[in-house]
Amino acid sequence: MHITGCQVEPVGSPFEWEREPLPIVKEGCQADNVGLVCPPQKTDYGIRVTVEAFRYQSTMQVEYTCLVRVCPFAVCSKTTCPSVDGCPRDDLISRSFGLRAKRQSVSLEQMQKMFAANPSLYEKLLPSLNTGKMSQSLSQQLLTLSGDHKVSKRLVVLNSDEELQYYVRTGAVPDKR
Structure with a gap:
């Protein structure tokens, strides 16, 4: 996002x-x-x-x-913003404290990296929108997201x-x- x-x-x-x-x-x-x-x-x-x-x-x-x-399947643009007094910093230590333990599953970011590294993986997991093999519901959900x-x-x-x-x-x- x-x-x-x-x-x-x-x-x-x-x-x-x-x-x-x-x-x-x-x-x-x-x-x-x-x-x-x-x-x-x-x-x-x-x-x-x-x-x-x-x-x-x-x-x-x-x-x-x-x-x-x-x-969902491409890298969003990244920005580096100047810090503001009184605001939490966006660094590894600041993000680590106070957050709940992460679930043991593949994150969206990890999925994006996997698809970027191996585009054929995406084709194996999700059929092309043009082939008609994907259900209408799943296709609509991906387009909506x-x-x-x-x-x-x-x-x-x-x-x-x-x-x-x-x-x-x-x-x-x-x-x-």
Whole structure:
């Protein structure tokens, strides 16, 4: 996987000037220029982007959107991002501590290396899409998995315990005073 870019934008802002999406990741690296975003990190389950929560002046609701490229049988582009103070480093020691033990199976990265080293292995394991031997379901799953995917998450940013209690109790965002 590779994160192509991410942005954040307010939800329901009444101000035109505030509606412009704010890029926080560009070309696989943090792009906020103020240190609120950590460089994307690989995890056991994909890629994680850590962002310090902030809200806009006119709304407490924000939407984060990322474009994620999945490359199941080819190597995704690799990026080396500058470090950010307060963010975990992406080195072997930092990745080793705090992570669960790895399962004893072949990882996607290992499979990609095997297919790159021996292209005929891919043909032996998975029939060509053009031969019609692959089931329609498997073919569709592979096509769906690969390529670019838009991932969005809408969040509510609250600044106090009172605002949180009100939100949990009512399901509504407290009125700004």
